[in-house]
Amino acid sequence: MTTVAETGPFARELRRWRGVRRLSQLDLSIRAGTTQRYLSFLEQGRSQPGRAIVVRLAESLRLSLRERNALLMSAGYAPAFTESDFGAPSLAPVREALRTVLAGHLPYPAIIVDRYGTLLEANAGFALFTEDCAPELLRPPINVRRLALHPDGLAKRVRNLPEWGRHVTEALRHRARVSPDPELDAMIEELESYLPPAELGPGYLGFAVPLRLRTGGGELRLITTLTSFATATDVALAELHLEAFLPADEATATRLRDRFQA
Template sequence: MTTMAEPGHFAAELRRWRGTRRLSQLDLAIRADTTQRYVSYLEQGRSRPGRTVVLRLAESLELSLRERNSLLLAAGFAPAFGESGVESAQLEPIRTALRSVLAGHMPYPALIVDGDAVLVEANAAFELFFEDCAPHLLGPPVNVRRLALHPDGLARRVLNLPEWGRHVTENMRARARLSPDPKLDAFAAELESYLPEATPGSDYLGFAVPLQLRTADGDLRLITTLMSVATATDVTLAELRLEAFLPADAETAEILRRRAANL
């Protein structure tokens, strides 16, 4: 099935993505098992690719499922990957399985967010992130990045906010470099505006900043692990992320165990 596409739209999109990935035409040709000349013809609009070729190029460019659909549309083809919606009956079995994973992570906090960092599911231990947060941040949909860094949210209890907050926003910036999105850039800028100036010490690692969080039961040190569904064929499912927090020391583990016992 084909759809109407503006002439040259696919060519421009292919050039843009190749530039974003910092690949030469030869690099892309080798990855996609084709020739540099053919890639050049595609980028000049001198050749029209078939659907299979578009998908092979998209995979070679390591595009997300949403981006692969967009590239197909630019070439005049219908999207290949469905987008069911997080509340759809089609994804309910997956959500049920993910709830089991969340429950199994107790007594440590864990949550599932969508591609916009909106909270989808969380286990009971994640309630500690809601404590003392302003009501305007807790009304659905809850954006967990804003909840974490807004002055009226979790930020007031984060003991290493300058360093940990920039760890969060730097990850967002890295994602934006891979998948340019003006909305993501604007959101990262908003969150950065909430953060105080950081003066990292000699032991600052950047990519591995534990969350130091003050609670009524004692100070916690938490590290984060991220999981995604690697073989998803649905856009919504592919964009879900499971974020699980683990104790960085024995004291944190004991506090979380005591808290869970009282839930």
């Protein structure tokens, strides 16, 4: 009898991802266009999957490009998607296009970060967030999540830190639930250690918390828009996020325009 300990890496990963997605064998087999019996054989290690079924299962499980590559490799196949460094020559057109987008967002801040919040590109408006921050938080590579919530970073100027900080960490928690990652879990634990206690009433909407930022010119209220590259075929590009900040009121818009023109 085949036991869990005797199954190979593909069988273990397939079972793990099905559990993460909370799918029955029948649900997943229907999505992937196969039979429950065959899927059961795969999970027991009794059948060796072909590359095509691994690809279909990864698609059916809605895995990221990085996760799809890992599932293919666990079955003994080469990765399907390249992974380039953001600074690679092949991504030069993408970098140039992103810089154009960042510049076009001025006078409002906008940044490009990787999956862990490492800053890759920013427009001039990003300086709004670095004022009076500890120098060690601004040494490359800058992690914008840490910069935002660390007591020596932006946090000391955030007027609604308990609410806004949890808006940040809950977004990361959602990502970690979709794509479990020990490094991301460690980052969330670190960030939550910086946050003061919060009394979140029944009217709290964690997904819609504006940033209330104290500045010398008055309070700014900012909302965030997130753009990802869902149709990318390069792992690094697919994991990028463009975070663009927008004014939540006319007073903020006016102050940011005046600041940029000064």
